[in-house]
Structures are given as C-alpha cells and as structure tokens.
Amino acid sequence: MLETTRYEISRRVRGTTILTVGVSLYVAFIVWYFSLLDPSAYEQIAESLPPAMLDAFGMQSIGSIEGWLGGQIYTFLWLLGLGIYFAYASAAVIAGDIESDRMDLLLSFPVSRSQLLVEKFAALLLPLIALNVVVGGVTYGLVLAIGETIDPMHLALAHLLSIPYLLVCAAIGTVLSVLADRSAVAERAAIGLIFVLWLVESAVGAAEDFAWIQNLSPTHYYAPTPVLIDGSYELVDTGILVAAFLGLLVASQVLFQRRDI
C-alpha cells in the first residue's frame, strides 16, 4: 500500500517547491502593494465598478487588508489560478501514463486499477497541503510585517475551506484524464472547463432566471472573501464540495476500470 503514492510524491517535490515559492512571492508583492495604497481612494474606485465585476473578483471591503487579500489573492489566484492548476495537474495523471506507455508496466503490478488511481491522486495532496500551509503562513507573516492585522483563525479557515474546492478541481481533471488517451487533450479540457465554470458562476450571478446554472460550478461553493472578513461560511457548501469530490473520484475509478489501455 502507498508505494505508488510515495514514488509519485518524490517526483512532485521539485514542482511543488517552485510553485510554493512562486505563489509566496506573488503574495509578497500583493501585500507590499497594499502598504503603498491609499485605502479610501481604492474603496471609491471599487464602488464605481459594476456589481457583477465586484462579484467575480470577490471585491468586498477592498480597503481593508482582509478584503484586499480576498480579492487579489484568494478569489483570483486561489480560486481560479490554483483551481486550474490542480485540474491541469491531475489531468496528466492517467492520460500521461497511458500516452507514454508507462501504464503498461504499472498495470503489470499486483495492484488493482482503482487503487493505482487513488494512490496517484493522493500524491497531489503534497502540493495541496504545502501550498496551503506555506502560503498561509507567509501571508500571515507579511501582513504583520506591514503593520496590519488579520485574524489568524479566519485566514486558516479560508485555507482549510479551499481544500475541498481544490480537490473537486483535481477530481474533474482526473475524470478527464481517465477519458482521454493523450494528456495534452485532458489538460486543455481541464483548463477550459474550470475557466468556463468560473466564468459561468461569475456572469450568471446577476441574471436571476439563470441563477441555477451557477450551482453547477464548484466556485459557487467556496467564497474566501467573507471568510477572511468575518469568518462566515456555509457548512453545507463544504459538504457539497466533499460529496462532489468523492462522487467524481468514484466515477473516475469506474471509468478507468472499464477502459482498454
């Protein structure tokens, strides 16, 4: 058990390090930029923007550090950027091995296909946890460094609640990975799909008749800005994400089980 996860994790260490450092540097830039701003002026600009746009970028109390981080980092980078990243990374997991003929050898192991899939998926927990822990810590440190304060519990909660969301994105990528024969196809489909889902949720939010469509998007169930501002969130949303994640993972196992390699 978990031999494959161990091996795959060892292969993800380098990429995870680069990604974590990169995201941390971006956070540093955003926090430093906040220290240069005149918050009230920015608040005025935000008020002049259309509500749909404010919604899409999670802009709320943009003049406070919580609102600023929620809009600039958590809604944009975390929700959209990392959502796409995890869907993209997991899209290569199965399709890449099939395309490069590695799957032939892996399936000669005395290991079931569903176990192999879950073990490979589990290796994505390395970047998932590393990013949340390191970037969360870095953000907190930097906020204190520019003389602002943020509730550490709210910050931790924003990270914690992002995990089910990112798992759903990764599971979407895994389903695509199992369906495709080439990793490039699965990867492009994953990027496109997450982006479209995010767009649908942002654009449709304003139109009441079509509001139900936004329920299809995982982005609908994770709203980091309110969590950062006052720690408010819907537990049922998190439950829906966890259920969707498990459902998609089981679906990918079944599809993988049935397909010819």
Add this chain to the structure above:
Amino acid sequence: MSSITVDNLSKRYDDVVAVDSLSFSVERGEIFGFLGPNGAGKTTTIRTLLGLIAPSAGTATVLGADVHDEDALIEAKRRIGYLPANLGFNDEATGAEVLDYHESVKGGSRRDELLEIFTPPVERPIREYSTGNKRMLGIVQAFMHDPELVIMDEPTSGLDPLKQEEFNEFARNERDRGKTLFFSSHVLSEVRRVCDRVGVLREGVLVGLEDVDTLLRQGGKRVHIQTTDEARTDLTEIDGVIDVQTFAEGIQFIYTGEYNTLLRELATHDVREIEISEPPLEDIFMRYYGSDGGVEPNQEVQSDA
C-alpha cells in the same frame, strides 16, 4: 497445468479484427515463441493476457487466473513478470529509482544478480538511456521478483548482438530452473535459438503451432546469386527451388531442398557473388500457410520441453 491458456480469444476495434478466435496453450517450463510479422496481433494478445484490454469474445487464463476476473488476475500478477514492447519510464527518474519503486510493489530478490548480467547505468536518469539500456532495465524489472511466468513483447529489440546472446542464454537457464517464458518476436532467427515451441500468428489468426525444428525445416534459405544466363535456367530446375525472381545480373530464390545438391549444381557454374540468408518470416508464412491461413489452426505437436 498450463501456464497460459488462450481460448477462442478475439479482439475487435470497430471494424478491425486484431485477433480472431485464437486458441493455444503454453505449458509450464517451456519457452514459447509467439511469432508473426508486425501488426499480426501479437501485442494485442499479450496485452489481453495482462488485463490491459478486455477481449471482445473468448477468454484466456494466466497461471490459472481468468483475465476477466480482476482479483484473481492481481493475485496471479505477483508471480508474473512483464516486459512490454514499448518501455515507458519517467525520463527524469534514475534507473535505480524506478527499480526501487518496482521492488517496493512486487519484490526484488534477484535484482542485484540480474544487474550483473544486464547492465543499464542505474545511477543515471533514464532520459540519457539508449534503447538498449532501456531494454535492459526492462528485463531487470521483469525478472527481479523471480516470477514463475514471464511475458515479453519483442524482448531483444534494441539490444546489441552480444547482449542478445546473453539474453538468450539467460532465457534458457531460466527455463532450466522451471520458469515459463512466453515471448513474441518477428525475427525467426531469434526464436529458433531459444524457443521450444512457436505459435505463428498472421493477421490475427493462429496459422501454425509447431516445434521449432519443424518450422525451420519448412523455412528454407534465401539464395541470392550473381551469375550468367544459362546458370539461371539450370538452377530453377533443381528440386526445392521456389519463389524464383530473376533480374539483370542474377537470380534469387528460396531453397528448401538438400544443401549438397544445390552446392554441386552451383559448382558447375560461374558464380560471381552469392548470399545465403534466412528468408523473411513473412515469406515463410505466405508459402507454408497460404494467403487464406491454410493449415489447420491449433494443430498439436510434441513439445520437446
């Protein structure tokens, strides 16, 4: 008990039939060569045996496990080694890292011993490997857990002749230790050196199941001679000369008769250049099994294993 039984196995892709009602069995402790030109369905059969693809009809068992039964097949895979035709490894990993991974999953009691015979540079990343080195790494992983049955798809492709010979000797030793080896090849000369029996596959149909000696007797030799006009006519009249092709400077034919007769005839003519070689496998199939699959499939022959 047979190590592999294939029973009316078929695999269709849309309108293409890759394997058509294939039946044969591989006995414990023999080296079985699965011979056929490229595209004959060898790889499809092998990948079905490992459960990578599901048969469209019929079935097969490996070490008693039905390929439709995933649990039984997983249990059997502990005692099976597999060397695919196209070896995929993570390019940035070193050979040692890959072997560590394989060892952690399936065991590696013979790893060190194998690395003395087959010598891929295990400390280097696989992206720097030549085809031969990759093949050797593949051979090591296929045998490292000391499996009862090893299934190999074109095992010596990419190996230099010296390593090929070492592999052949290694294969015979494994057979003598009681292991069963099943391997596919499109090279007759390779199969004749190591195999006890061969199954010949053409266009997805098993056209012959022979012991190796029979196949070779039927194979004949390809003779290519540069000589004069009248010699060409004389030569075509010898018994056992078939598939004659003449051209400006000489003649080429397949000779299946007695060597001395041919040599005596040649001695009476002016031979400027001669080349005697093994005919391409495709030619043997065409001649002995005809274009419609000819010989009774699955004819049983005595194995000398």
